[in-house]
Amino acid sequence: MQKIILLAVGLAISTGLAKAQAPTAPTQNANTRFEQLGPMLPTPNTFRTAAGAPGRDYFQNRADYDIKAELDDANQRIIGSETVTYHNNSTDELRFIWLQLDQNLFAKGSIGSVTRTGGINESGMSFGQLQNLTSVRERSSQQATDKYGYKITAVKDAKSGTALKYTINQTMMRIDLPTPLKPGASYAFNVDWNYYITEYYGRSGYELFPKDGNSNYFIAHWFPRLCAYNDVNGWQNKQFLGQGEFTLIFGNYKVAITVPSDHIVGSTGECQNYKQVLSATQQKRLAQAATSKTPVVIVTQAEAEAAEKAKPADVKGKKTWIYKADNVRDFAFASSRKFIWDAMQTDVYGDGRKIWSMSFYSKEGNPLWGQYSTRVVEHTLKSYGNRTIKYPYPVAISCHATAGGGMEYPMISFNGGRPEADGTYSEQTKAGMIGVIIHEVGHNFFPMIVNSDERQWTWMDEGLNTFCQYLAEKEWDYNFPSRRGEPQYITDYMKSDKSVLSPIMTSSDNVISLGPNAYAKPATALNILRETVMGRELFDYAFKEYARRWAFKSPEPADFFRTLEDASGVDLDWFWKGWFYGVEPVDQDLVEVDWYQVDSGNPETTKAAARAEAKRRAGTISKQRDAATQAETVVAKDSTMKDFYNGYDPYAVTDADRKKYEDYLATLTPDERKALETSAGTNLYTLSLKNKGGVPMPVIVRMQFEDGTDSVARFPAEIWRFNDVSIKKVIATSKKVTQWTLDPFYEIADIDTENNSFPRQSQPTRFQLFKQRQSPFATQGQNPMQQQRRTNQPPATQGSGRN
Template identity: 80%
Template structure:
């Protein structure tokens, strides 16, 4: 719309550049709520956790040290263990009892995690979840020898003198009643003996069976009774394990003796204390070489692993591991493992860290080429934006084709090529991505020790964000799955009835992947790139990481620290992104174009003449031009008078004098404004989605150049439904576009342009015969390009077999 207006010079600045509160137009106006402080949404600061987000002077954490002996029964797929636990009460409270976690009881028949699974059975298709309780336990596949016989069998609970202790098991939790109250500053030593049958690998732990060679790979986690958390927030955190919410744990020192068949390779949390006893002389020499290598060195070769697959164990061997100041312990064991490693100065500070990988031949060539290098890269990338990795080792284990799971210093990761050794780009990227993600979990939550049972996003979301950054540092063109704002749009478009706020307890979240991984990661990316800027965000994020390393933060500690260290008020952001489910949908409704009336007759009358000439070009006038000589006035000159010769757009002396008088009445600043030749555009914008966000608008000018204007989210603070914004430009704008770089996860880009830009919807011609959905996929690109008819043997990539 082209409108011209006359401005009194004295009022020009106030009208164009002034800010005015815009009166809300409807009763659904919420701007004051949206931009008010969070108030009671956050817990009251205290001496345990301060208003700044830092630990307070009375902050405490209890601790548990473990001495464990465990045997892996490879014949029956069983764990037999005994532990001595020293529990330290660092709290100000006297404890009459203590709680332990028994997550293996999730697999018992009748467990709450199993019987609360939902689904349906129909004539056309059957949900596997619906049959979970009918056919298995808790909806997971079970071992062939012990179907239905899962969960802990506790055979003894005793004090340090061997005297039995009274205990009560409630599903996945066990309470031990103490013989005397445990006072602040005291410790209590007790022992537990147990065993359980190992399940098939279900995404977190278990075994994978290889029918071709008859061997098992074991990935053993949440395998021993572990102390629950007692803290200032929950008291005892003993929420039941229902399968989705992960683990809430405390730090301690571990000594673990793992007895396995003597042809197995064991990888575990911590450092092995007896390599001399468990490695061959040749393998020990390779370890020494790896300790000074900047590239992976193979410790157990593929040829040695293949030979072990075909042989039989001749006895048992015990691997002893030690891990200090960790919140958990896991291990992997198999005769099929290839093992490569390198010990490098990751941060250039003289301290070397082991990066390792174990994997069966089925993982090559991908694993040998990429895994250990991806481990080292992750430590470097995460360390640069948080803190230096404090542990001596990080291990990546290949566990089944897909998925991943994390534990201190060790992770179980997917990503498997085809049997012929080829793979798609998606498989390669997925493998590297999952290794980065799971190794990255060492930082969140293995060190920044958040409560996973309650807040999945505090580890998964923060870790996915760091994974996104690490993937880009691995390869500029890495096909990231999560982190970019546009990647969360489809989820945010969903019906609100199936959306959960990010601030939802882990076990209750609908669509955990989008809610706890993708949405927080996108939100943090938006904070870093659009709301705060990289410098402020990176400083605050590092401050949070350092404040809470080896401590247990809550969401409020994160929110408060990010504001405290940056000086940016983010309460509106936390409320919208983390406590709500509204999407972003900004609508550029209209743009009105204004130019200044200069009152210069040379300019204004020329413009008026051009405008009148344009209006005269109607279809009728153009067609009548051929017969204009036949009009009465054209044929008879006596019908002409003054007005037939008068030019209303001619500049007269009186016009010039009036203009000179006008100029002399202006101040110097008013003359500058008058001579600026600016165009003034009033943008009408609606917040249709509800979630207020910054406004980013690109202006494309008639000369082919463009410019971007940015306005922070506070532009909505007086009216969160609809606002007007005046933008002045020296050049004419031909096209306006909101969110031109896909920064704010706007769910509808069709209303982001003015004038509107139609986007075609592509369709495919329907073929009467041939094709169709669900057909077999063709070979991957590597298979298509392969020239040889004889596929090469699986071998590692970068590491050299010796």
């Protein structure tokens, strides 16, 4: 309820405002919330500075690979051998080295499979769930045979050929070195291996197309790879359980990939022998693509359809594709006789350096993939590069892998998004495909260049990448239906019971609800920092500085937190505590607003206000009804009953009133008189606010005035520093406010908007009369393109794809 109270004039005005800001008794948690992170972050040292930058003693080891591998299409198997040269750039002597054997996730008895949990409810189980359970059982200790996982056939010294002692522990392999590896020294060794390829499970594998009997292969975490050794963890040899991804080191790669002669290969790196593996026509198209600003088809759909008529067992010949990649942390490739391939080489940043954007996809991806994929790749490189560092590699590839999801590797990604068999698609399918391509190509920047520890901190690559994806989607299409990034999209997750919430700062394998926690929440947090807490200019500079400092290096969370503060001059420790270390939500409550007006003492205004108030109070229901008979009163009929007071106006301004006011003004100093004059008629509103959620956030309040205009006041989160539970804030306006609204632009992820307005504004609850009816907007199983075709109306716009 609004109130009007007349205040005594004088210096008490400023004194009263000062008291409103005074700290209260220390019964709240504000000091803890706004104190520095302190011991929650590692102590700065010569490896990692207090500013968040690499220190003078920062190091990272490297591994160079020379790999020869063959894809056995008939048996769906990889056979490989590698020579690895490991460079010890640390100050430590290493007596052994650790390698990752990620395919052992699928081996019998793997910790990743046997620790999966779940149950069957009373409603039963779908065929899909049963099929998934069978797949899990096939790879568990209950299965009699053990088809999957690595078969290591040799581990030898590269020079002498002497067998090396090694120990396999689940998804990790330790090689004992013949002599300790000194700081600054290198060691070369050979590993031979093979394994059966699993069905595509979201990160790698094959997708079988029953109609033509062929498979698309997406081959990743396919060779024994060196673990990271650094100043934070020593060896990062945490087991691969399936959720926490890969912690890797940089190196140079030379890889020879032997595949059936009719396969097309897309890979990390640059192909060194296109003349040997492509036809003359395909080479000519590739040369055309090198100067084209739009995608050029290298392998057409007609050529791919002709090739896919062959069966794996029928193809006898082989081809070896040779690739070279420098300063990458991993290597992956895709191979299929079904692939259509388009490409263009463009000057992405306008600096004269051209980068290949490519796509590989089977006909099942058209028309969407032919129309959009390669253009989206180029757009992603441009958008991310402008916010971080320019893309340093020569090529970026998008491969069509199954209907949904995606996975990233240096220079190549495997992405979902598939139209219906008739070539139509929903808007959701299109947006999902574009979004996942942006996301997975964007991973080239996080973590393929800014090389964070994915096994430990999923959010450092997924969260930062999802944030950049959100910005790139808006730059692709102003009306793009982004799923993550906007604060209001995370509120349902943040209002969940705390028992099912994990702090963002939770190690990857232990995170509950990985998508909301490691992707959406950190992306939202960064968007809030950019738009509300820091502002775009400060945030963009600091974020770019983080990418510059840690490009081709391995940052930790503290390095990110410290860099953003160091480069912006904004204290964000309270924000990291609330958003990254806690699970409390944001919920601000505008409890009440009290309205005051300053009484200047001027009789012209004070008596006029008193007259208006008296008239308002006199407008009772009785007075309104008695007005019809007021001429019948005794005094109205008999003038002798009137005296002085019947004509007296208590609200008339007299000379005595004016003299008294002039005498008062004479007692004021010039500054006091100026303050009185400027504040006369000012509306003072005291807002009573509660922080019900726990996380202190900036207070943004919209004022709607009685003249139809509005204004927004913004107060930083430090407004809660003396009391993080409840505060009062005085706002002065020259106009009367009719409506107050907290967080009017949905900036802070407030989980309850019902308590954000004063006076409260209720929202209607909708219900249907008589019976439940089919929504008029329901598609009834068909996407809008199919519905339009059914009614014989040509679509307004539709990509034709390439044939």
